[in-house]
Amino acid sequence: MASKFQAPRGTFDVxxxxxxARARLQAIATGIFQRAGYETIQTPSxxxxxxxxxxxxxxxxxxxxxxxxFEDKGERSLTLRPEGTAPICRAYLEHGMxxxxxxxxxxxxxxxxxHERPQAGxxxxxxxxxxxxxxTASPLADAEVIMLLSDLLGELGVPGVVxxxxxxxxxxxRAAYLEELKAHLHRHEGDLTADxxxxxxxxxxxxxxxxxxGVQGVMASAPTMLESLSDExxxxxxxxxxxxxxAGIGYxxxxxxxxxxxxxxxxxxxxxxxxxxxxxxxGGGGRYDGLIEQLGGPATPxxxxxxxxxxxxxxxxxxxxxxxxxxxxxIADPEQRxxxxxxxxxxxxxxxxxxxxxxxxxxxGQLKHADRIGAARVLIxxxxxxxxxxxxxxxxxxxxxxxxxxxxMTGGEA
Numbered sequence: 001m002a003s004k005f006q007a008p009r010g011t012f013d014v015x016x017x018x019x020x021a022r023a024r025l026q027a028i029a030t031g032i033f034q035r036a037g038y039e040t041i042q043t044p045s046x047x048x049x050x051x052x053x054x055x056x057x058x059x060x061x062x063x064x065x066x067x068x069x070f071e072d073k074g075e076r077s078l079t080l081r082p083e084g085t086a087p088i089c090r091a092y093l094e095h096g097m098x099x100x101x102x103x104x105x106x107x108x109x110x111x112x113x114x115h116e117r118p119q120a121g122x123x124x125x126x127x128x129x130x131x132x133x134x135x136t137a138s139p140l141a142d143a144e145v146i147m148l149l150s151d152l153l154g155e156l157g158v159p160g161v162v163x164x165x166x167x168x169x170x171x172x173x174r175a176a177y178l179e180e181l182k183a184h185l186h187r188h189e190g191d192l193t194a195d196x197x198x199x200x201x202x203x204x205x206x207x208x209x210x211x212x213x214g215v216q217g218v219m220a221s222a223p224t225m226l227e228s229l230s231d232e233x234x235x236x237x238x239x240x241x242x243x244x245x246x247a248g249i250g251y252x253x254x255x256x257x258x259x260x261x262x263x264x265x266x267x268x269x270x271x272x273x274x275x276x277x278x279x280x281x282x283g284g285g286g287r288y289d290g291l292i293e294q295l296g297g298p299a300t301p302x303x304x305x306x307x308x309x310x311x312x313x314x315x316x317x318x319x320x321x322x323x324x325x326x327x328x329x330x331i332a333d334p335e336q337r338x339x340x341x342x343x344x345x346x347x348x349x350x351x352x353x354x355x356x357x358x359x360x361x362x363x364x365g366q367l368k369h370a371d372r373i374g375a376a377r378v379l380i381x382x383x384x385x386x387x388x389x390x391x392x393x394x395x396x397x398x399x400x401x402x403x404x405x406x407x408x409m410t411g412g413e414a
Contacts (some may be wrong), residue, residue, distance in 0.1 A: 012123060038131050057263070081113065083261065089292050107131045108131075108132075120276075133145055153312070166267075267287045376393070
């Protein structure tokens with residue numbers, strides 16, 4: 001039946017078949033995170049707008065073009081969260097997590113919002129999961145978070161994944177490089193798009209992301225950050241690579257790799273999937289050693305990543321099969337409904353998945369429905385009070401004692 005109402009543009013409904021695939025993904029991720037000591041955190045779906053303007057950066061596309069911002073009834077400016085790291089850093093400061101043993105290792109999953117042009121793998125409401133290790137500058141943390149995302153994609157079986165690795169250097173060391181890059185861009189302004197020209201002096205690194213042919217030609221001869229790393233930054237990056245090598249994680253060095261958020265420093269990385277076309281990144285992140293200080297806290301090094309759930313599922317291009325049921329309780333007489341409910345409850349309380357007919361079907365229809373939902377056994381309650389247990393795989397049927405229902409289900413004594 002059609003309705004005049006539809007999900008808003010750029011959003012979508014998650015139907016049961018897709019929900020099963022999401023549940024599997026999240027269960028695998030939760031297991032990986034917990035084994036590595038990353039505990040779950042949840043932050044609100046909206047935050048003060050200033051958090052993202054200060055943390056993400058006013059010159060970024062996210063802040064300039066993509067945020068859903070509104071005033072509440074108290075005339076406060078609020079924004080639906082477009083990313084997860086700034087809110088987690090806000091929570092880290094607000095709740096005094098700097099007093100805990102460092103690093104504080106956190107994981108999250110939830111919806112995020114950006115006003116983007118909808119297309120496959122890019123939505124206005126989307127879902128991400130991610131991790132953050134806050135309070136350590138060690139290259140070991142960089143390598144660990146990369147390994148955990150690699151483990152997740154590997155266990156899920158995402159095909160055609162490539163890890164691209166780069167470094168933006170520390171904030172102080174990057175300053176001289178940015179002046180060199182700005183000079184290069186100014187020399188070639190005539191070949192740049194208006195958007196790139198506007199941001200030469202506020203965010204020149206974004207020129208590396210342009211897909212314009214003229215801009216790409218200019219950037220082909222541009223200096224790169226990897227060529228300009230300080231000795232300390234180069235040493236950090238070399239150690240990260242050595243740790244990944246030791247763990248057997250392959251990667252491609254990408255001197256042009258940048259991120260769309262201003263807070264990144266030193267190690268950055270992107271996992272891309274060649275089956276996704278233009279929206280090829282399925283997860284990425286890096287180190288953000290200056291973010292908490294930008295938000296008013298003490299200097300606190302940190303590293304993390306986020307991965308798009310929709311993009312991972314798109315790369316997998318599959319749905320989880322329907323979950324079968326352990327049992328279905330069918331009735332030959334409507335007078336048996338109360339007894340059926342009691343038996344279903346007994347089975348569920350014992351840990352079995354069990355259903356009964358809720359649609360008023362006849363016995364034949366109930367058996368068809370039990371087969372449709374993948375019930376392994378059907379307990380048929382006869383009108384005379386007796387019961388039959390049917391194995392839906394073999395078709396064998398025998399008398400059953402409902403007074404020893406759990407024993408009947410397990411084939412032994414209850």
